[in-house]
Amino acid sequence: TIHKGERIGILGPNGAGKSTFMKVLLGRIQADGGELWRAEGIKFAYLDQQLPERDEQTLYDYIAGGLEGLGDLLRQYHQLTRDSNTDFSDQQVLDRMASLQKQIEQVDGWAVEHRIEAMLDVLKLPADAKMKTLSGGSRRRAALGRALIAEPDLLMLDEPTNHLDIPTIEWLENTLNEFRGAVLVITHDRQFLQSISNRIIELDRGRLRSWEYGYERFLVFREQQLEAEEKANQEFDKKLAEEERWIRQGIKARRTRNEGRVRALKQLREERKQRRELSGPARMSLEQAGSSGKIVVEAEDLNHRFGDQLILKNFSTKILRGDRVGLIGANGSGKTTLLRILLGEIKPDSGKVKLGTNLEILYFDQLRNQLDVNQNIIDYLAEGREFIDINGKQKHVISYLQDFLFPPKRVRQPIKSLSGGEQNRLILAKLFSKPANLVVLDEPTNDLDMETLELLEEILLDFSGTLLVVSHDRKFLDNVVTSSIVFEGPGVVKEYVGGYQDWLDQGGKMLSFLTDERKQKDSKPASSKAAPVQKTEQRTEQKTNQKIDRQKQKALDQVTRQIEKTEQEIKAVEDSMAEPGFYDQPQPKIQPTLDKMAALQEKLDGLFEQWQALEDE
Template sequence: MPLITLQNVDYGVGGPLLLDDAQLSIEAGERIALIGRNGAGKSTLLKLIAGELQPDDGEVRREGGVRVARLEQEVPQQAHGQVFDVVAGGLGELGAWLAEHHRLSHAQPLDEAALAAVHARIDQANGWDAQRWVEETLTRLELDGEAAFAGLSGGMKRRVLLARALVSRPDVLLLDEPTNHLDVPSIEWLEGFLKRWAAPGGATALVFVTHDRRFLRALATRIVEIDRGALSSWPGDWDNYLRRREERLHAEAQENARFDRLLAQEEVWIRQGIKARRTRDEGRVRRLKAMRAERAARREQVGNVRMAFADAEQSGRKVIEARAVGFAYPGQPQVVRDFSTVVMRGDRVGLIGANGSGKTTLLRLLLGELAPTSGEVRRGTQLQIAYFDQLRATLREDWNALENVAEGRDFVEVGGRQKHAIGYLQDFLFTPERARAPITRLSGGERNRLLLAKLFAQPSNLLVMDEPTNDLDVETLELLEDLLADYPGTLLLVSHDRDFLDRVVTSTLVMEGEGRVGEYVGGYSDWLRQAAPAAYGASSAARESAPREPAPKPAASPRRKLSYKDARELERLPARIEALEAEVAALTEQMSDPDFYQRGGDAVQAHGAQLARAQAELEAAYARWMELESQGS
């Protein structure tokens, strides 16, 4: 039986409905990725599931006793105190008592009267099991309960808030952009944790929104898309979703074109001469009216952002040269030690490193905003620098979107021609009304698009981008990748989005710890192949999953002849592998049936367990075949 069911849900905030007759069921053991364009209603749907919003029509039904917890995109302002206090806050009033007891029991001198009073309240509420669960959650998430929340990095704050959500022991966990502001080690830790927490066949379910495609591929067992108010469900393979979605959109476009041709023919018929009007079929007239109403109600797909760079002069051939650069803040260990590099015109350089490792410091050294404590940095000639700031500090809060981009001008020059500022912002999906709205009313995705619009309206030949992917939908992200790949100047990019780095950069600078900066050819996956990045902190799972460069082979040892039993096993394995591949394909195909998730919860769980078993057997068969093949003569 589903944990949560949405039946015929409508929800709107003015204009077209965000959700229109939405249907959704969430089963135990599922990890559902919720995707859609910026503004499509993903966060709204999470709030409806959590019970924080009520639908305009329809029903959100939760099975008796189902607990739901939601991790928001932003760190709440009211979160303060020690980590223990923030995590215990997920238990409501009981959590406040536990936090008070924790504070009093660690205070010196000890206030025995106050401690006894709060102890009695917890006794009366049978709350000591909850305290043990708070402490166990802190241990599981590797958190120090005594640390001050305000002093943590953004990534560690997100981990504390995840603990706060988990401490209520939810049956359904809702995560809204959980990877924002996390570094790669934290993202990989979160992937592993959530795989264990919401394992197929288990009792809990996960629903998450993310723009990180690698994170999505690693976790999702099902994909639910919001498109023009409608929900559609897809088996949890991202590439399969992309293929099936293209097929659906192609079929939709063909059907719309057929309908529009028929409507045009009917419009011609209704406007024929006097004789035709006297003899026309009234049923046909009614059908034409219905067709007009249907065409007027059609919701077109949201357009794509159209991006282009403002023209700029070409920089000198050598853009940046660093020689034996070192840097340390007063009284602190060296952030950068004996670092040398040359950045040439047209290079696209990615900066990789854990939060706090010194990426921004290195960037400022290369741009001349900081002077090195040793060595030198030389910058080339005719540089025009444009800077994308992840904190969006370059946007003026007292200006609207139009004022931030146009800065008093009516036109901007992009791609060699002038465009009216309103028209230019429409390329970034801002309506004229939205372009004139106060910037404080813009969503995170809109602010990011606005910053891109402002950035690309500046002539530049050195583009510096610090975490540009946060809050962008996948379509805009892919367009940005294509644009950066064709950028005629030089790019310095800080990002924790592994796919984005792989698709955009031509080399990487990696903060490896103790001031060391490694330089590698290629993107994130290329770095994993070339280095053993233990100093950076990448997970062993990430290193094992990355394709490897061929290692130098030792002298081959004599290959032993297989035993009769092993030889027979090797002979039979190809047929076994073929049968298992067919079983996995059939089970996966059944999951794509629209009625699949309408079955009972036991049936869905059993199907998932059967698929997991078949996949495990297939992997084991492949491993055994490779082992025997390598041993045979």
């Protein structure tokens, strides 16, 4: 039973059925059995784990779509008033607007329109931008806005923190803690769950179990429960073994056996058969290479821009062997760019970067460009090998895959059929099979279940080499890094001792995507209901005065065309990489294609940032 005001976290390993359970509650999937009761008139809103499509919808239309009937009326009115081709001297147009205004006023729709505008403001999303032009982080924010605008009785969120930066996650935490309805959330972000949850539902081995407290207390009681369950299972198995010995006694004993005891034994066997064992966490290990030189990376007076955006200004750093460095910043601040500059993949506009000696680099890419989704699991990992060397010991490929929770029956499964978490585990399996003394991880925690996350932390803590990590997972950063490079504003990049919480304790404050919008919001006059039709010319004149000038529009159109062209180029390269045998070629033949993909992606990111800067002017 779910009650108003509850903020429930759904926990369970990857593949346990958490998303399926949520879709059953929504009615999108029919349960095989049992009963589902919903209160009459209850409103649901759902955030899918997958990002919304890149289509022709404007952001206003997409978010208003969360309001069903009223949303459709507002979309029509918004399209009429914002379309430069609308002829306001046409009586049919005026009649249509009058009809829409009347319908909207009857349901107090102008107050709702103000909510949509406020939501766009707080999420820093331009109303007339099209979904197809947005980055993953912006589309995730749009999806959150669509779910929240409905003010549902039950809000269901499937991995809401994916693609979000830390400021957005913290804003979402505050929003959910003030939300009056019930919240059901699936997440791998432990800090997020700890901040919002007041109840936990665990989906474990096919069974649901409810814990009437938040995540922190759940961990304590869950550990006690597992210990008690293990002890009970040991007692049960002891009794079963005794009964099995009795039934196997000699001929004379079998002739005189107690039939009631035989029936009891059959029941014990059935109970043992039905009892599901824990599948256990992944058993990952990292192949360590020999020591690198003392200086791993040295950067001096780095300056770099993307279009008009300043990323680095006179930035210098020296990373030594054994350092564990986290890169922290909002989406679009330049974390991945700095990472690639330090690795020598991108040349800065000015400044020097020097890589150390004897480096063996392991690089986990957040875009999963390393995966050929048309390959199967074992071919991707093995590369024709039967055995893999792990820290001086040979291990069969299938056995190694089992350590990463890929059972033998699944090793021929195509990669494209795997979940996001399983794809991440497979990349880690391949990377960890090769020796490294510099580990570079770009958003490694997305989609991983909590047990695998914790194991990854243990492996990194045992790793004696150098670590560079970009992550929005605050607890992960606190657990694995000893220093942080923080993007605090345009071109303002500083180093601090410790992880994310240590940075906050030292007075750190990240520029949030909310900051500018709140200032703008505070400076705006309060919205009023729409004027009647006779004032349409006045409203139109006001909107015309607010439109961007022709020069800016021309620049926007040019950037949009470049974005579309670059996306087409990326699609062509992706298709070539998906061709059978692409990864069978020698590395010198593959590398130019990979470099081209990286350059195109970098170009696309820069174009998105140019477009956003123009919209924000």
